[in-house]
Amino acid sequence: MQNPKQKSRQLALVDCNNFYVSCERVFRPDLINTPIVALSNNDGCVISRSNEAKALGVKMGQPWFEVKALAEEHGILALSSNYALYADMSNRVMSILHEFTPHQEVYSIDESFLELTGIQNLKSISYQIKQKVMKCTGIPVCVGIGPTKTLAKLANHIAKKHPRSKGVFNFNDLNESQKDSLLGKISVGEVWGIGRRLSQRLASYNVVTVQDLKLAHTATLRAQFGVVIEKTQRELCEHSCIELTEVEPAKKQIVSSRSFGQMVTDLNALKDAVSLFTANACQKLRAQNSHASMIQVFLCTNRFRPELPQYNPCISVPLPQPSNDTVHINRWADYLVGKMFKEGYQYKKAGIMLSEISASTHRQMDMWEPQEQADTNLMRTLDAINTRYGRGTVTVSTQGAYKSWQMKQERKSPNYTTDWSSAPEA
DNA sequence: TCTCCGATTAGAC
């Protein structure tokens, strides 16, 4: 029996356009019409493109060195990613969206689902959302509305793609035959949850368009592709199976790792790098009020250079008791790096993973090992300073090895929103 | 045979 309330559900997916690039443009309005891209860590790959850059054929995820010639030819400007800036802009956008409904799921740095069920004149509300976000943050967004998350996502895709929609598309406004014909024109790969591999495999079953997937034989689909796709199909049929998650669940594992700007051969540099990763991972752990009881540390050589000797060691250790103390966990991490390290390899990446994560509240305390209290105060202070003045302001130790592994970021914009000294001169 | 576990796969952004 279908719940009649569910039928009239109105879910919006608000997605920022070309988010990282748009953030950069807020502080560099002179770049409004130039083709620009933002690069991943180490200036490795293109991860955000302005419309002009897309039009010139720059692909998402493309390695920068492949794009370089094209970029020089057409004057495409590349910027190193500035996550402090993007996170800050994201927070502003998300809090504005929150003003339109109490029921919001912040799905990613640039997307939010909003429950708008029961609200009248959705079209006008959607334009108000767009305008308010633009006015208050300078970030352009598109709004897609549908009866399920999957359809809201698809509606957003349509809003982005068709200029006539002016950035807003409501799937619920269509009649049945309009829906059929529209879904028949969109390829399955555009559906949330259907990636490249699945699209390819689906094609061999003659499932090519969204409409094909909607009408596919459910039992076969499930047998061949699993439960996830069955949910997706139901969502396309307007049966909501994926709920709004308004409170972000605590992470079950926390990884902090990074490729280095250069190859690293020195043990102390590796230890230095891992100690910073450990500090970041532990801060995330404390931010969600958790403790971890398993830590894993890994080193990697450069897999893109198969002619060089390869070595990718990885050790995990269970902690005697759960911890979120940077100093404590770093002692283990440091020890593990030393244990795994072998001369004669050029290391390109390292990292730490914290797992077996439990809530701090119901942590088993070991009655024979008191102490701790002093350390948690230290950690609180550390977090406060780093939150106030930026990540990495205070770290556990670094004897200057930093520069030998530091990320390559040759094209970073200033920290406009988090650093006074970066503010443009009046 | 059942269950548990780690590794692998696929997807998102």
Add this chain to the structure above:
DNA sequence: CTAACGGTCTAATCGGAGA
């Protein structure tokens, strides 16, 4: 001049080990 290719996270699934 050359070499240069991200980082997190989750859920499902699979195959082997052990009960």
